Amino acid sequence: MSGVIIVHGGVGAKGRSLEDMNGVASKSKDDDPLKTVVNAVRYMEDDQRFNAGTGSVIRIDGSIQMDAAVAIPGSFGSVINIERVKNPVLVALDVMEKTPHIALAGSGAIDFARRSGYPDYDPVTEKARVAYKKMVDAIKDKTNSEERYSTIKKLIDDGLVEEPHDTVGAVAYVNGKFAAAVSTGGASPMMPGRVGDVPLIGAGIYCGLNGAVVATGLGEEIAKKLLCYRIYSRIGEEPLNRILMEEIDNMEGKLAGVIAVSRNEYGFFSNGAMPIDTTQF
Template sequence: MSTAHAIVVHGGAGTSRENEDGCTLAAGLALAALRRGGDALDAAVAAVVSMEDDGRFNAGTGSVLCLDGQTIEMDAAVMDTRGRLGGVACITQVKNPVLVARAVADSPHWLLAGDGATRFARAGGHPPFHQPTDKARAAHARLLASLGERPAFARLWNYERPLDQAAESACDTVGAVVRGADGHFAVASSTGGSAPSLLGRVGDTPIIGSGFYAGPDGAVAATGIGEQIVRHLLAFTVYQWIAAGTPLEQALQRGINLFDPAVAVGLIAVSYTEQATCSNRAMPRAIIREFA
């Protein structure tokens, strides 16, 4: 059994590494949670809350606006080796979806979606929050220029507001994996969705085995194009390689190699003795290892 804490944080495949200080801060807050006596899940959630509050990452406060220019739909999930598992999909008007996912883990269910997830958040004391950042508004404004390039969205449009915007790519996720000195593992992830996307779109972030997985041999979190990640059950696939004894960096690179280089994808993971990251795009990250 390991005698060292390990924390790995990412800010999204394809996100500028200029934002890496946000990952460093998040990892530090995770370590502080462990030093206060928190467990691996407490630490993972603390890291993700920090990135949701940052505003530069596509999660929580920094989430992208949907194509209608009004809606923000977010996903988040948590899992650990103590049996806790919770997620939210297409939740709206909350500041920290990962905290709602953590609350779901203590409910009779593992995943809540849409209006039900938002109502669950209100019942749990999470106040309404809808303050798109200037960055999100500017990104949405740029969608206007490429409307003619996305006829599929005009055909499938499912928002109440008429279609008058089009396309900009955004698929970032934030995530953290943690190994506690007691040998338990945890993972937490959060995303502000993708742009462009139809109302109700869910990517890999809240799907167990795709965007995240934690088991007795480690924890894995994925980031990138969710529609591609789910086809490979990426997080669980990589976890199985780790459990079979594949060195961690080799397992992560093998996971990345499953994808065409044109598909943005990244992975972070911890095992009993290792901690690592791998991505085919720029990806802000931070790693902390500390003996207890």
């Protein structure tokens, strides 16, 4: 094969299926693996069914802060807590290709986006507003943080607030080269300024000369275990899908999923529902 792309729409997306992916893998393919994965993530950022870009969840303070990252062997770029842009993954790509840095955060990321020509864009959707109002109404009489978080968690567990669909991501191997990209609109509930695994190299994304890996799930747990680098470091030891299964089992029940590609294999594994789309070309 000259190329393969694997795309995920977020672990824990109850009731979602391949149809939700809308053929994003085949629409994204390109002779360049980096363009392939960025195309895929951008398509999903523009689809409000996914929790990235348009469709991102609203944090407790009413803001939307998004994270995204891209990687190729030897290069990495990410944006952290960026606001009011349509496609955070494109800004992350510019960080990698146009700056001497690997990450820009908060107001610095927003300023860079504006200087790079990205216009102001409000990603808030009606679905996000409805979910946020339910949370605000539920916690407005709570006097401390512990009560607030336990109340919001119960709303989500009971299905009264729609569960966010976590990250979106893609890995590709095209013409002998690897690339990875990932984007998220956050989790719910979430404090302003919170950072998960997505923009952290080795945590939610890793790409090297032997393969590419992207994760989705409970960001804090994924980051603490450096899940993507752990998987990458084991490529070639065992069949790829076995490595993915063992590393997800090592998450001890914490919600997580991964997609990965090496020179000879590609695979995916999760401990919750995770819509996947793949294309070989």
